[in-house]
Amino acid sequence: MNFARLKLRHLQCLVMVAQERNLVRAAKALALTQPAVSKTVAELEDIVGRQLLVRRRRGVELTPAAEVLVRHAVVALRGLRDGLSLALDQPEADQLRVAVGALPNMAANLLPAAVALLQVDAPALRVRVVSGTNAQLMTQLRQGEIDLVLGRIAQASAMADLAFELLYSEPLLLVARPGHPVAALRRPTLDALSAYPLMVPVSGTLIRHTVDAFLLAQGMAPPRSLVEATDTSFALGLLRCSDAVWFAPQGAVEGFLAGGELVRLPIDTSSTEGPVGMTMRRGSEPGEGARRLIEAIRSVLSRRAEARVSRPPPARQASRRQARRRSGPSAGTAGTRAA
Incomplete structure (x- = not known):
């Protein structure tokens, strides 16, 4: 040589x-x-x-x-x-840093909340967020380019020398713009989607395999119009200006569902549920920057779990609202009489 x-x-x-x-x-x-x-x-x-x-x-x-x-x-x-x-004696050379690979479900939801928490608790920590497919991010993780990957667990063949920590499980959802024709149907079937463009993850990705297996198991014929994309911004833009339906990870869209920008189509996709968590290199301790980010992620999840426990079930919330509506006028009348 x-x-x-x-x-x-x-x-x-x-x-x-x-x-x-x-x-x-x-x-x-x-x-x-x-x-x-x-x-x-x-x-x-x-x-x-x-x-x-x-x-x-x-x-x-x-x-x-x-x-x-x-x-x-x-x-x-x-x-x-x-x-x-x-x-070069650059001041940032001594700063804490972390490079994290994030799949769309994490990049749109959990990771921003964790980074926002870090900005309060560790404002000097420099965070670099890397996007890409699961396979690309796992390669960069194994090569030391990034410290951890957030998203669904990779295929077993891609997990050599890597360790996965489960955070939660989530399904893929079928979502569309508000007012989509299928959203108005009481009990739509997958066949109802055949007339509209279907947006799915790019070929070769883990969640694309999940989508293909789901459609095959349900006996759905290949859609006439298929769009392959992983970029959330593009997906949202397409849904806003068309009748396309997006097969998306729950974490990537639940914020848009809560804000009314998207609606979930009432089609059961629970069989697509899969494990979501953190992947790191096996046998190596995370650096200080990565450790702080991991602590922030766990803290965000803990707070959300506590909020769900303290929040009344939807049925109870509805009954409370109805009770307030019923008691409102009578309470006002009683107050007027007492005066």
Whole structure:
């Protein structure tokens, strides 16, 4: 191996390809062309004397040699960044930091609440939120680019060297804009959705497998119009201007349901329920920044649980409202007579 030929760009390129598992996406992230990325990887393979990538129809796979090299490259690049920060005497070099990968159900609900709590309890903590598919985030977690991942548990094949802590379970929901024709039906069936565009998670993701299994089990024919998306902003924009129906994680939409921006279609999707929690590297203690974020997440969940316990059931709330309406006029009349 000729170390004299090894350049920083070789390691940066390999790490990005390992994260994206796709040469085109890696090139876009690096602001390079795809041929330039291929050439850089080929140079690195020549330097180390090993094949690093296996080309597939839908992307690339890392060889065992590449997996080892990537792990060490990530450590080396991170050490170089930290060293540069210290050398330049930047004040933020000593600040607490945490990088967290968040799937849409966490990014729209629990994580913002936890970060808001952190801003009060630990205002100097710098938080970096990374989005992506489950597979992408797990790769970055394993390589040390992020400290933990929040969302549904990954497939068993992707959990090697990783540990999952369950926080709660949630189903996927079918949601649409207020006033959607299906929302007005008393007991709609899945067949009622066939006339409208159906928005689902992108192919290859864990929750897309859940959606496909649910539709197959229910005997629903493939919809005429299918939209694949994971971006919440796009999904909301499409629902606002069309009759599309979104198959979404509960955590990603419950705030919009509570605010009246979306409505849940009365179709039973309870069989899509799955575990949601935190994934971390097995056998390694989280850093101080990650530890504080984890404490904030648990605190938010504890407060919400206490609020649910203290809140009366919906039926009791309704009876109380009715009682107040009945007692209101008579109490006013009694007060007038007493006066």
